[in-house]
Amino acid sequence: MKLTVAKTAGFCFGVDRAVKMVEALLSQGKKVCTMGPLIHNPTFIADLQKRGVLIVSEPEEVPPDSTLVIRTHGVAKDVREKIDALGCDVVDATCPFVRKIQQIVDTKTANGETALIAGDPAHPEVIGIRSYCHGLSYVCLNFEDFRQVIDNLPAICEKDIILVSQTTFSVSEYEKYINYVKLHCTKVEIFATICNATSNRQSEARALSLENDAMIIVGGRNSSNTRKLYEVCRANCPSYLVESAAELEPQWFTGCRNVGITAGASTPDSIIKEVRITMSENTVGVSAENLEKEAEQTAPAAEETGKTAEEMAFADALEESLKSMNSDQKVVGTVMSIQPNEIQVDIGRKQTGYIPIEEYSSDPNADPTKELKVGDEIHAIIMKTNDAEGTVMLSKRRYDASKYWDTVASAYETKEILEGKVTEILQKGVIVHYNGIRVFIPASQSSVPRSGNLETLKDQVVSFRIIDIDQRRRRAVGSIKSVTDERRAALAEQFWADAYVGKKLTGTVKNLTTFAAFVDLGGAEGMIHRSELSWRRIKHPSDVVNVGDTVEVTIKSLDPEKKKVSLSYRKIEDNPWEILKRDYPVGSIVDVKIVGLTDFGAFAQIFPGMDGLIHISQIADRRIAKPSDVLSIDDIVKVKITGIDFDKKRISLSIRALLEPQKEETQEASAPVEEDSKPVPIEEYAAAAADEEVAQDEE
Numbered sequence: 170m171k172l173t174v175a176k177t178a179g180f181c182f183g184v185d186r187a188v189k190m191v192e193a194l195l196s197q198g199k200k201v202c203t204m205g206p207l208i209h210n211p212t213f214i215a216d217l218q219k220r221g222v223l224i225v226s227e228p229e230e231v232p233p234d235s236t237l238v239i240r241t242h243g244v245a246k247d248v249r250e251k252i253d254a255l256g257c258d259v260v261d262a263t264c265p266f267v268r269k270i271q272q273i274v275d276t277k278t279a280n281g282e283t284a285l286i287a288g289d290p291a292h293p294e295v296i297g298i299r300s301y302c303h304g305l306s307y308v309c310l311n312f313e314d315f316r317q318v319i320d321n322l323p324a325i326c327e328k329d330i331i332l333v334s335q336t337t338f339s340v341s342e343y344e345k346y347i348n349y350v351k352l353h354c355t356k357v358e359i360f361a362t363i364c365n366a367t368s369n370r371q372s373e374a375r376a377l378s379l380e381n382d383a384m385i386i387v388g389g390r391n392s393s394n395t396r397k398l399y400e401v402c403r404a405n406c407p408s409y410l411v412e413s414a415a416e417l418e419p420q421w422f423t424g425c426r427n428v429g430i431t432a433g434a435s436t437p438d439s440i441i442k443e444v445r446i447t448m449s450e451n452t453v454g455v456s457a458e459n460l461e462k463e464a465e466q467t468a469p470a471a472e473e474t475g476k477t478a479e480e481m482a483f484a485d486a487l488e489e490s491l492k493s494m495n496s497d498q499k500v501v502g503t504v505m506s507i508q509p510n511e512i513q514v515d516i517g518r519k520q521t522g523y524i525p526i527e528e529y530s531s532d533p534n535a536d537p538t539k540e541l542k543v544g545d546e547i548h549a550i551i552m553k554t555n556d557a558e559g560t561v562m563l564s565k566r567r568y569d570a571s572k573y574w575d576t577v578a579s580a581y582e583t584k585e586i587l588e589g590k591v592t593e594i595l596q597k598g599v600i601v602h603y604n605g606i607r608v609f610i611p612a613s614q615s616s617v618p619r620s621g622n623l624e625t626l627k628d629q630v631v632s633f634r635i636i637d638i639d640q641r642r643r644r645a646v647g648s649i650k651s652v653t654d655e656r657r658a659a660l661a662e663q664f665w666a667d668a669y670v671g672k673k674l675t676g677t678v679k680n681l682t683t684f685a686a687f688v689d690l691g692g693a694e695g696m697i698h699r700s701e702l703s704w705r706r707i708k709h710p711s712d713v714v715n716v717g718d719t720v721e722v723t724i725k726s727l728d729p730e731k732k733k734v735s736l737s738y739r740k741i742e743d744n745p746w747e748i749l750k751r752d753y754p755v756g757s758i759v760d761v762k763i764v765g766l767t768d769f770g771a772f773a774q775i776f777p778g779m780d781g782l783i784h785i786s787q788i789a790d791r792r793i794a795k796p797s798d799v800l801s802i803d804d805i806v807k808v809k810i811t812g813i814d815f816d817k818k819r820i821s822l823s824i825r826a827l828l829e830p831q832k833e834e835t836q837e838a839s840a841p842v843e844e845d846s847k848p849v850p851i852e853e854y855a856a857a858a859a860d861e862e863v864a865q866d867e868e
């Protein structure tokens with residue numbers, strides 16, 4: 170017995186696409202649920218369920234952490250609206266051919282036309298299509314129903330009518346509808362909406378059923394297109410619909426010399442193969458072994474490629490179907506839907522256009538779900554036209570590359586500056602994307618110092634020049650450094666032309682050493698010595714500033730010859746002597762902290778950066794041998810400011826003055842030090858204060 174398997178058997182474009190979407194989600198570790206069974210194949214669905222895929226029938230049933238996949242049939246408009254309102258994470262696998270019918274009825278019936286739909290009113294695809302109709306619509310499962318609608322409602326024939334069909338409707342049956350409506354209605358627009366996958370399968374099934382003694386149709390009993398295949402075949406020979414090999418009955422083939430096998434669009438290859446092998450094992454004349462041998466002989470390339478004979482056969486068929494492709498043609502289309510793995514595009518042809526995600530952009534970080542919206546105009550190049558499936562594969566990536574290569578080539582000649590985003594960090598450089606063109610920037614041309622990290626450029630928009638191109642291979646090499654060096658030179662010229670001592674500038678701290686902070690002033694680098702960072706004594710520049718800080722500085726000195734700039738970060742209003750003059754006049758009573766003790770007195774901090782002296786005679790209202798008999802380091806005591814000498818930078822404080830309040834008089838800022846406090850010689854004061862200071866490092 171000879172077995173012939175239909176070339177069109179197995180997953181159609183839409184089912185294959187939906188299955189791949191679910192597989193991709195599962196491989197990303199996502200939890201997946203589908204709105205109804207993904208395809209009409211119980212074996213396949215059971216396998217998906219084992220892998221954790223949940224089937225829900227209402228949007229409310231979608232678990233919060235799951236991604237909902239809308240299957241090829243699509244869903245009704247109100248269901249889609251509910252899904253969106255609930256904020257579900259959605260992947261829409263509605264077959265583009267189904268989506269197209271939804272859009273036809275939506276647009277046409279919005280203009281007042283009445284929709285006649287050839288199909289099963291209970292089928293989810295038809296329920297979905299009908300939900301997009303505005304006003305009147307009629308669904309007819311068989312020709313008799315259709316004839317009655319036309320005959321009983323003559324008013325319909327006076328209206329503008331559109332006729333569409335379910336994608337899997339019988340081709341011959343639809344022809345009857347078309348002929349009848351043409352005969353009775355004058356203002357009718359007819360749409361050929363049976364998908365190629367369906368019509369091709371039915372044609373091949375019809376041809377096989379005429380040539381063979383029996384036909385086996387493999388697929389789910391609840392699959393519309395599988396049932397149609399069964400109807401087509403049984404008109405010509407004994408035909409049997411099976412969901413799996415286990416349902417095959419040997420007696421069906423008694424006396425048969427030739428048996429054909431076909432399968433619905435949602436039947437996995439593995440089930441078709443199982444049926445074929447089981448039939449060969451249980452019938453005389455052909456064994457599974459022979460079939461495998463046959464396959465090996467007809468597919469010698471399989472071993473070379475590492476693919477199975479079936480995969481090779483499929484690849485051959487695909488290649489064959491692509492021979493009619495009209496590639497490299499530029500088209501402009503409208504975005505119909507955007508999915509994580511593809512963009513559907515209407516290019517004004519019968520075929521459905523789609524851009525696989527890898528053909529969207531050469532930027533690996535590009536995300537069409539964020540960059541595009543439905544209705545946008547999009548330019549692309551046709552890569553493959555698949556007449557068998559009715560699809561056109563498009564590439565925006567190649568369109569962009571072709572369009573912008575001329576700009577890149579001309580920028581090489583003119584040294585024009587281009588702008589692009591750094592998308593990839595390589596070992597020896599980075600890749601900048603310029604309108605779909607990858608430009609390699611060697612590390613030496615990246616503007617990142619040798620000791621730096623190229624990763625700092627990731628995702629940055631940079632300006633660059635093209636420094637080399639390979640026209641034949643369409644490759645370009647660029648330089649960011651060329652642009653930054655040039656800009657820096659221009660800024661330096663500007664800086665030195667405008668700079669003067671006392672000028673205030675804003676810069677960025679680039680580097681710190683123990684004695685200074687170095688600041689990028691945009692065109693020049695300036696140094697802030699540690700002593701110019703703060704009025705207080707500091708141990709390290711990082712006590713005040715850090716690398717990356719934006720600072721406001723004043724030019725202290727300039728050396729245009731040596732290109733040296735000294736800066737000050739100290740602000741006049743922060744000068745402690747200015748604060749003292751403003752907030753602490755002579756006579757003020759303040760709490761101070763004891764910070765140093767000597768034989769002649771105690772040093773006390775009035776506020777950070779400002780110390781005064783309490784002479785030994787001013788510590789108590791009695792004679793004391795030494796200050797440490799009364800005071801300790803860190804003691805907080807109340808004192809009166811009894812004198813300030815701004816020239817000698819000397820402040821006299823007194824505790825005793827507060828112990829004899831009636832005798833004390835408030836003095837003006839210039840008042841002399843009190844008579845009964847022995848004035849401390851300035852040398853002694855300075856020497857004692859110097860002991861307190863931390864010696865500042867010199868460069």
Ligand code: SF4
Pocket residue numbers: 181182183184241264265266267336337364365366367394434
């Ligand atoms: S049978 Fe046609 S319409 Fe249905 S999923 Fe397959 S390709 Fe799409």
